Amino acid sequence: MDDHEPQPPSPPPAVLPLLGDHGAPWRPVSPELSTVRRVSATAVLVPLALATAAAAVFLTPWLAVATAVLAIVWSWLMWLIPRQVRAISWVELPEELAIRKGRMWRSMVTIPYGRIQYVDISSGPYKRSKGLADITVNTASPASSGDIPGLPVDVAEELRVRLAAHGEAQWAGL
Incomplete structure (x- = not known):
């Protein structure tokens, strides 16, 4: 048998492909x-x-x-x-937070940690009853701000703390 036979094509990825994701561990929001x-x-x-x-x-x-x-x-x-909802995902990269949304009209916002001014958590009564919260990452420019809806409350609280710490560390280095 020849070792140089062409391999069959791999199946398409189960997640939405996005240019430049380089295998980043995208995390979905709660179903x-x-x-x-x-x-x-x-x-x-x-x-x-x-x-x-x-x-x-x-x-x-x-x-x-x-x-x-x-x-x-x-x-x-x-x-x-x-x-x-299945099209919303996010990933914490070494220098920035990336949020992507949409199937037909895809969008991705990347928020450099050094630009983060503050991080909000919000949750209405029905979302609270389902154990969900929304994260809003605010920067000086509304164009580079972003939100992640529908995270489990414990994940949202941990993410808020990590993003605030990243933001403070980046600001301290300036």
Whole structure:
């Protein structure tokens, strides 16, 4: 057997490829974020659909079109939200934090540790009940700031401490 036979192609990666990731250990956000976003969308759209359905019965049947549109939007969001959440990931690199989002319109923001001014953690009542929090990394320029939604609370708190420490260490070196 010849040792120089061509190897079969490897299967495509399971994660979203991104130019220049160089095998970095990208970390996803919690899948529970999908549940939170789905419940939030349902809490807004279903009452509106019910209201337009009632108005269609009592006022004019033309309002049934609005009910149908709201039902279609709700169905589309129930399909879209999990895909959006799976596309959010982040990685701590030696000199910066990188956050990437999106499947069709991908974006990536890198935040150098030396530019970090402060790091916020926020969590609404429903997110708290699911054990989730959001991290917002603030810099002097809004263009280089970023947020990571839907992290488990303990991960968010540890990340805030690490980012603040990185930021202070970089500032001290200036």
